[in-house]
Amino acid sequence: MTLLHYRPLFDVDAELRTIQGEVNRIFGVVNPLNQSDFVPLAELVEMKDSFLLRLELPGVTKTDLNIEVTPDSVHISGQRQASTETAEILNERSEFRYGSFERVVGLPKEVKHNETKANYENGILTLTLPKRLSEENTVHKVTFEQI
Known part of the structure; x- marks a missing residue:
């Protein structure tokens, strides 16, 4: 046994x-x-005033990316195209993954989603997501109306 x-x-x-x-x-x-489909690797870094979200997307062009940001999440989708070389191929062995991808990253705090900045360089997508000021941290003075 x-x-x-x-x-x-x-x-x-x-x-x-x-x-x-x-x-x-x-x-x-x-x-x-x-x-078949793949999931890009992500890295989320919290800074004092913002979050930095980085995704590894080698071989993906900017035109193949779709980025949507809400106050509490980031949705990134796109497609990595296979090369279309027409030379005669005698043998091919590839470990690359091609096809469509989709990644939703939840954010630990709300962000100003309409102020998001994106940079795509050397296969790394970097999103800068400014934090939304929390209503809890602001002080509002209350005064009595005189009668």
């Missing part, structure tokens, strides 16, 4: 990708499922 250890944090998808990668390496086959 084989004894299996209980691993509650076991990532089945990662293990399956590893096994599929080894099978592809051994047999020299690229699984077409590996070239």
